[in-house]
Amino acid sequence: MRRANVSQRINDLPNVDPAQFKVPGLGDFAKIGASTHRPRFLLLYGSLRERSYSRLLTMEAARLLEAMGGEVKIFDPYGLPLPDSEPETHPKVTELRQLANWAEGMVWCSPERHGAMTGIMKAQIDWIPLSQGAVRPTQGKTLAVMEVSGGSQSFNAVNQMRVLGRWMRMLTIPNQSSVAKAYQEFDDDGRMKASPYYERLVDVMEELFKFTLLTRDVSSYLTDRYSERRETAEDLSRRMNHRAI
Numbered sequence: 001m002r003r004a005n006v007s008q009r010i011n012d013l014p015n016v017d018p019a020q021f022k023v024p025g026l027g028d029f030a031k032i033g034a035s036t037h038r039p040r041f042l043l044l045y046g047s048l049r050e051r052s053y054s055r056l057l058t059m060e061a062a063r064l065l066e067a068m069g070g071e072v073k074i075f076d077p078y079g080l081p082l083p084d085s086e087p088e089t090h091p092k093v094t095e096l097r098q099l100a101n102w103a104e105g106m107v108w109c110s111p112e113r114h115g116a117m118t119g120i121m122k123a124q125i126d127w128i129p130l131s132q133g134a135v136r137p138t139q140g141k142t143l144a145v146m147e148v149s150g151g152s153q154s155f156n157a158v159n160q161m162r163v164l165g166r167w168m169r170m171l172t173i174p175n176q177s178s179v180a181k182a183y184q185e186f187d188d189d190g191r192m193k194a195s196p197y198y199e200r201l202v203d204v205m206e207e208l209f210k211f212t213l214l215t216r217d218v219s220s221y222l223t224d225r226y227s228e229r230r231e232t233a234e235d236l237s238r239r240m241n242h243r244a245i
Helices: 003-011 026-030 052-068 091-102 119-127 157-165 197-215 226-244
Strands: 040-045 073-077 105-111 141-150 177-179
Touching: 003 040, 026 177, 040 119, 052 073, 052 105, 052 141, 052 177, 052 197, 073 091, 091 119, 091 226, 105 119, 105 157, 105 197, 119 157, 141 197, 157 177, 177 197
Parallel strands: 040 073, 040 105, 105 141, 141 177
Antiparallel strands: none
């Protein structure tokens, strides 16, 4: 696209600040360096049962991501307080937030309870803020969603988590996992049996890994917004004018 044409088109947009309006191009990506460390993944599950199938499915996902070369950490929700019932300095809240900042991609896995994700799953997500000062723990990071159910296959929990993923400004991958009658899909040692459900899990983790490799270095560019640039420029201008007075 020629610069002259761009300038002419901007003139046709009277409500746009030309100084903050950018024309995206593939050349922008060439300026961004590539990370060499292993992709980092945080996995969350939504049950405290002794034999928790969401935890077992999460552990299978962790094994797959590690086999692909990823660095994986699983958060144990036991002891995490309800949102707003304790200060943000609570040790479990601090642990969760530090892991969210560390991760480049996430996996959320919840049982379906009463046609929805569990409160344990939602509490973990609610404790992760959209922003902590200049740090945005979830924005631009990849996300895979999974669920287990005791009956027939359902997608209520994964659909809910997709809504939350968008709200948290995450790049939620297209594929997902929903394991029906989960009690039949794991052996006595807690390992997932060979099945189409397991193969789908492999597909989902492979897709998450690929999307993370593609986006982790460019997430700040992908989430750079005109409205935020304009707001930042206005704030800077106000501060400079205040100092000049």
